[in-house]
Amino acid sequence: MTDVVLDGVHKVYTGGVTAVRNIRLRINDGELFVLLGPSGCGKSTILRMIAGLEEITEGDLWMNGGRANDLPPRDRNVAMVFQEGALYPHRTVKGNMMFPLEVSGDDRAEANARVMELARALGINTMVDRLPRTLSGGQRQRAAIGRALIREPSLFLLDEPLSSLDAGLRTELRVEISALVRSTGTTTVYVTHDQVEAMTMADRMAVLRDGVLEDVGTPEQIYEDPATVFVAAFLSSPPINLLQGTLWTVEDEGLLIDFGPQRMMVPWDDPRASSLISHQGQHVTVGIRPDTLTPIAPGTPAQPGTVLSGQVRALEFHGHEWLAYAEAGITTVDPTEVGRSAAPATYEPERPGLRDRLKDLLGRPSQDEPPPEEHVPGHHRRADLIFRIAPGSRPNRGDHVALAVDLDRVLFFGADGRRVTPVHRHQTAPPRMHRPGHASQETRAHDTGAFGTPGPTGGYGTTGGFGGAGGH
Ligand SMILES: Nc1ncnc2c1ncn2[C@@H]1O[C@H](COP(=O)(O)OP(=O)(O)OP(=O)(O)O)[C@@H](O)[C@H]1O
Known part of the structure; x- marks a missing residue:
């Protein structure tokens, strides 16, 4: 399990595109955190920087209290699922889900039992012997999620995993993904441009525009008390x-x-x-x-x-x-x-x-x-x-x-688009299931501020509350 802090993170791609601007954000241990915004606002770039797939131009990334800017991806214990979850085409569903456990040399019988348990939780236990090409889009995504979660990552990153599915399947899967990651207590960062997905799934969420953090809070806070016109x-x-x-x-x-x-x-x-x-x-x-x-x-x-x-x-x-x-x-x-x-x-x-x-x-x-x-x-x-x-x-x-x-x-x-009256961000996410030994909601009750709303320092040698956008 892990918490993630982005402290003044800035990303300029080779060629000069500034994708992310001075992001200050805390993602708490065990939280289902959604990054929401229109196409091109920098959501995937943030996710990829957390995964270690993209270099951070400026600022610091902290994971579990340690600076992680230069940590190789394999040392971050992160699993990632994309829009089209990648599966090995010549391996069955079970073969795909087993693969990470085979690589780490887990006991085969034990691995098999774990795969079947997770496949049941994902509703694909009846199709574990099928090849990916014989599955529907939704079933393939379930298998990809299964493969990502099987080795119990500290951090689960999902980049628009439902966007290629039809509306009915999206609704069904978003409920299941939320339930699954909540039951495991895995810190999860979920990227979407779909406001309904964000509102229904998130413990807390961040709204981005043009690489700038516009607002951070629970779905209720952001809906009832938005920081900007855009939000x-x-x-x-x-x-x-x-x-x-x-x-x-x-x-x-x-x-x-x-x-x-x-x-x-x-x-x-x-x-x-x-x-x-x-x-x-x-x-x-x-x-x-x-x-x-x-x-x-x-x-x-x-x-x-x-x-x-x-x-x-x-x-x-x-x-x-x-x-x-x-x-x-x-x-x-x-x-x-x-x-x-x-x-x-x-x-x-x-x-x-x-x-x-x-x-x-x-x-x-x-x-x-x-x-x-x-x-x-x-x-x-x-x-x-x-x-x-x-x-x-x-x-x-x-x-x-x-x-x-x-x-x-x-x-x-x-006229600058910001709320005239102060926005309130005192509460944290609603209570949720945690495994024994994990941080309780109370211990995580240091919430972020947005646009100058009160927020205590998050530690890690930084000043000010996390979650507010700087210089916007
Ligand atoms: N490898 C790259 N090189 C140069 N520019 C890039 C690269 N990847 C992304 N960008 C640019 O960075 C900005 C943010 O892109 P990013 O993919 O993070 O946005 P996004 O919010 O995830 O968009 P979408 O929802 O369309 O995936 C965009 O302007 C994009 O064109």
Whole structure:
């Protein structure tokens, strides 16, 4: 068993491609840790550096408290499974699974018993005498996982092992892989670009973009309390509404978010008001998940500044729910563009007399234009407000709808794409099975911080909490 720390790890490939930028991350002993991100974000590179298959350009890799940058792969006790798990074509499933034990000279009868036990756990015990070419893709992956796990590695690395399988098999296997590695207590690092796979499997996960660590935490933490616009959008299906507004303070009332034709109000007693106030006069991105908007009948009393409206343009049936798309005339933010460069939030809008501007905002007609967009980093467009329809109250296309916003669940991001309010990363992974003698959850309860959230030092002679991205 092992824990892994990446301390300021940086990777530049020959030819100059920077694949990984200053990653600081702790993967705890016995944890199922997922690396999630879009294609090309550096997930596989990180995995390969942990395996010793790729050189680390800068920074340190620690395994079980020892610096491992120069440790040969064979001395790391790591097993790895790829998208197409490699099997020897002329060996049966059993032959493939036996191979690592034969190499290490294990007792044959004992090895045979272990292979059969693992094959049963993987659901391939009835096909151990078959050759790989006679197996389905899912069965081949099970065999590859069996071959990797048979010699009880300290660290199990999986690189998109399910991505070539169909949706049904993926669901089935992700449950089985999670159960298997949890029952063995093997520290596991799992790479995927599939948010559902990440959310359903991970004890904790890291979200990457362009080689930069955007966020680290449990799936619940990252979903409910994302550190950046990119993370909020990457972990959202149906997509989160990301509305671009400008923030103004209104004495006696609160913080007004001006979306141009519509606005929202965050009252002064809202716990986020004290963080938001520093964005006075600046662009903010307001993240509203579709289930945070509730259609209400016209005229229903609501707290001022908590209702948005639009005209229904499309309806979509998703089996378990209906979604509606309403044209609201609000500029939305493209999360793939925001916060991409290291550009700080430098936008300073022109300030006509503030008092005049507020008077204007609070009483003006809805067709007014928002502040000029060319000042804002990122890409912006007008898009629909997406909301979930309550059962039995389906609007028709063309209807005007009023949508009550659950203000407590709204997320606020600055122009640089980072959350305006601090993100919380105090808890570690949920309790899980461990073999006797392994570190308990409590002893592993030193969690990472992301973007300046509190995180104690992880030891190994480094400063600051692991898990936050540096220099982003
Ligand atoms: N051997 C290599 N030489 C040069 N550049 C490379 C090499 N391997 C990867 N890269 C580049 O490094 C970046 C990160 O690649 P990596 O494979 O780690 O990403 P990934 O997130 O795993 O992507 P995917 O999900 O598509 O596998 C990409 O820009 C890629 O083109």
